[in-house]
Amino acid sequence: xxxxxxxxxxxxxxxxxxxxxxxxxxxxxxxxxxxxxxxxxxxxxxxxxxxxxxxxxxxxxxxxxxxxxxxxxxxxxxxxxxxxxxxxxxxxxxxxxxxxxxxxxxxxxxxx
Amino acid sequence: xxxxxxxxxxxxxxxxxxxxxxxxxxxxxxxxxxxxxxxxxxxxxxxxxxxxxxxxxxxxxxxxxxxxxxxxxxxxxxxxxxxxxxxxxxxxxxxxxxxxxxxxxxxxxxxxxx
Numbered sequence: 767x768x769x770x771x772x773x774x775x776x777x778x779x780x781x782x783x784x785x786x787x788x789x790x791x792x793x794x795x796x797x798x799x800x801x802x803x804x805x806x807x808x809x810x811x812x813x814x815x816x817x818x819x820x821x822x823x824x825x826x827x828x829x830x831x832x833x834x835x836x837x838x839x840x841x842x843x844x845x846x847x848x849x850x851x852x853x854x855x856x857x858x859x860x861x862x863x864x865x866x867x868x869x870x871x872x873x874x875x876x877x878x
Numbered sequence: 879x880x881x882x883x884x885x886x887x888x889x890x891x892x893x894x895x896x897x898x899x900x901x902x903x904x905x906x907x908x909x910x911x912x913x914x915x916x917x918x919x920x921x922x923x924x925x926x927x928x929x930x931x932x933x934x935x936x937x938x939x940x941x942x943x944x945x946x947x948x949x950x951x952x953x954x955x956x957x958x959x960x961x962x963x964x965x966x967x968x969x970x971x972x973x974x975x976x977x978x979x980x981x982x983x984x985x986x987x988x989x990x991x992x
Binding site: 770774801806807808809810811814854856865866868869870871 | 911913918923926936968970980982984985986
């Protein structure tokens with residue numbers, strides 16, 4: 767079945783860039799998503815990318831997709847303490863309708 | 879305000895005592911689903927519903943039931959909860975069931991089964 771993997775933790779200093787990585791196995795993935803989960807809250811959609819794109823930029827967020835290597839990354843520029851959260855990568859396969867397969871989540875800690 | 883609400887937010891119960899977690903959305907969305915979140919496993923889909931009276935199993939449906947009698951509500955029912963159902967549960971909804979229809983998540987329900 768589909769599998770989505772992420773590293774569990776990332777620690778950065780305030781003001782630096784953060785890069786969160788994700789790999790997936792389903793070659794039929796059509797949309798790939800990044801969700802943010804703050805403590806005690808639900809998941810908030812940050813951004814998404816369609817599989818025929820290589821890059822998408824949205825203010826401080828840059829998503830890079832390497833479809834050949836099945837690798838997705840989220841870069842957060844000028845990381846702030848408010849960016850501390852768990853970040854989930856998710857993919858939506860062509861055949862799965864709207865079903866999302868999530869990665870394990872990456873806990874981002876921003877230090878002063 | 880467009881939102882997905884869940885109740886209760888926190889629940890501690892005992893093995894075998896039936897419980898229901900409610901989910902409601904005010905966006906007239908057709909598609910609704912339930913996920914559970916466990917450490918190191920991410921979110922896994924339990925059940926989903928394409929529309930009223932249309933439900934189907936996700937990846938981990940064992941021990942759960944759902945119903946969709948109205949468009950806005952999608953309750954999750956645990957007939958006989960067991961400790962391995964201790965988890966954080968999320969309800970989500972989207973306009974349709976098409977690929978790319980953005981899913982909106984509720985705030986989560988933390989369930990502990992003793």
